[in-house]
Amino acid sequence: MTNETRVPERDLAFLSYGFRPFFLSAALFACISVFLWMLLLDGTLELSSPFTPTDWHIHEMLFGYASAVIAGFLFTAIPNWTGRAPKRGWPLVFLVILWLIGRLATGGILGMEPIGVMLADLAFLVAIVAMIVVEIVAGRNWRNLIVVVPVLLLLGANLTFHVEVHLTGVSDVGRRLGVGVIVFLIMLIGGRIIPSFTRNWLVKRNSEKLPAPMNRFDALCLLTGGGVLLGWSFFPYEPTTGWIMLGAAGLQGVRLSRWRGASTWRSPLLLMLHAAYAFIPLGLVTTGAASIGWISPASGAHLLGIGAIGGMTMAVMIRASLGHTGHKLEAGPLLSVAAGMIFSAALVRVCFPEAFVGSVSGLWIAAALWIAGFAIFSLKIGPYLTRTSRKPT
Known part of the structure; x- marks a missing residue:
């Protein structure tokens, strides 16, 4: 033995x-x-x-x-x-x-x-x-x-x-390259799993309108998205970079709209995936605006870092952990709140960089929301990860 x-x-x-x-x-x-x-x-x-x-x-x-x-x-x-x-x-x-x-x-x-x-x-x-x-x-x-x-x-x-x-x-370049590579990974992998999961859920509900299948438009979105993130890594303060990034943001917004996210409002587990991806076009818009000189560069970086990367990783971890440990693919109230805290952290960090309540800045509120969100995830999902699955993974 x-x-x-x-x-x-x-x-x-x-x-x-x-x-x-x-x-x-x-x-x-x-x-x-x-x-x-x-x-x-x-x-x-x-x-x-x-x-x-x-x-x-x-x-x-x-x-x-x-x-x-x-x-x-x-x-x-x-x-x-x-x-x-x-x-x-x-x-x-x-x-x-x-x-x-x-x-x-x-x-x-x-x-x-x-x-x-x-x-x-x-x-x-x-x-x-x-x-x-x-x-x-x-x-x-x-x-x-x-x-x-x-x-x-x-x-x-x-x-x-x-x-x-x-x-x-x-x-300097390294930090933007890191953000860019991870956001591109979300574009690549998210573009596979989000419409696929959404399609499966809508088919079960006999919906006639389904997410658009991956085609050349998605390839265009990936090509332009990856290219503009690479350009931003090396030339973040060039107006040309900013204008191209605004165009890439528009393409990503159209791409997301083709996945029927609004139809998933009854499934928080799916909705959080769509919401997390929405921070990519939002982050690209603000980052592009910063390159042109309209706003602070920190806004786009935090929307991409906290909202897109933090939100998408949280959503993917919730879904994969539930599915592979034999639990129902339902976020439930606690995990829905946890994901909402991450999205809120991104918005608070960007919208309230200075004083928020009295002398408390948005930075501290955002940090508290981030910590609380991942603490809830750890307490709720942690036991699933350390115990034997209910069914084979």
């Missing part, structure tokens, strides 16, 4: 699928890191990180939190694409340890030199790329090999972030 067969199944559940450890780790880290960020701003806490407090916050949201969610999603989706068994057990332990080492290193807790911090942090994404390639090649699922490209770009953005900080003291 092997060791695995002697261990009760419930003890192995947490490491039986990629989404389990990474979604829970990401949600807990989302709470902890933003709480620490507020302490840093308040002067209560100091880090011996090679990054400035602002760079540490941006880096950890992009390459700490979001990277963990991406890993959880990919290692849950890839077995469905390839028909191969999911990564489980020690390979997942190894990946989680690499991710944790990166968080400790960038926080200055391991006392490493900047080069050591960079290598420790990059190791996680390097391992993710290697495992994705091995799984897709072994399963001969060549069509989905394209997902390696955005992950490689995210790795490149992380490398750029570290190099910029090492050479100049602050990040």
Whole structure:
């Protein structure tokens, strides 16, 4: 008898699928890191990180939190694409340890030199790329090999972030590249799952009007969206960048309208996916306006970072966690409130950058909403992720 067969199944559940450890780790880290960020701003806490407090916050949201969610999603989706068994057990332990080492290193807790911090942090994404390639090649699922490209770009953005900080003291291109790559991933993957889930739900209700199938228009949206995000990364203050971004925002808005989101109001689980994607055209509009010089650059960055990235990752984690642990695909009141808090955090952060109530700024309110939203997710979904599923995943 092997060791695995002697261990009760419930003890192995947490490491039986990629989404389990990474979604829970990401949600807990989302709470902890933003709480620490507020302490840093308040002067209560100091880090011996090679990054400035602002760079540490941006880096950890992009390459700490979001990277963990991406890993959880990919290692849950890839077995469905390839028909191969999911990564489980020690390979997942190894990946989680690499991710944790990166968080400790960038926080200055391991006392490493900047080069050591960079290598420790990059190791996680390097391992993710290697495992994705091995799984897709072994399963001969060549069509989905394209997902390696955005992950490689995210790795490149992380490398750029570290190099910029090492050479100049602050990040510039790297932070925008990180946001751009993750938003493009949402465009790519969201463009598959949102209309597909919506179509399935509407078909069950005998609806005659269904989401438009993916076609050349979607390819145009991806091409223009990816191109303008790349241009913004390197030329953020050029009016030409801004005008092109406004055009890309319009295309993304039309794309979203073709998915019949308004018809999903009875399903908060679906509606939150559409709402999260809506922050992409909204964020592109405000970012484009900032490039032209009409508004502050921070507005678009927060709509894309909190609303699109935070909102979409929250919505995807809720749906995947419920579905793969055998629970009904219904958000319920608590999880609906949690998602609403993330969307509200984005709007409050942008609309009330200064005083909100008395001397309390929108920044603090937004941080409280973000922390509360992910705390609710952790308390509600956490037990599902650590226990044996009600049915096979």
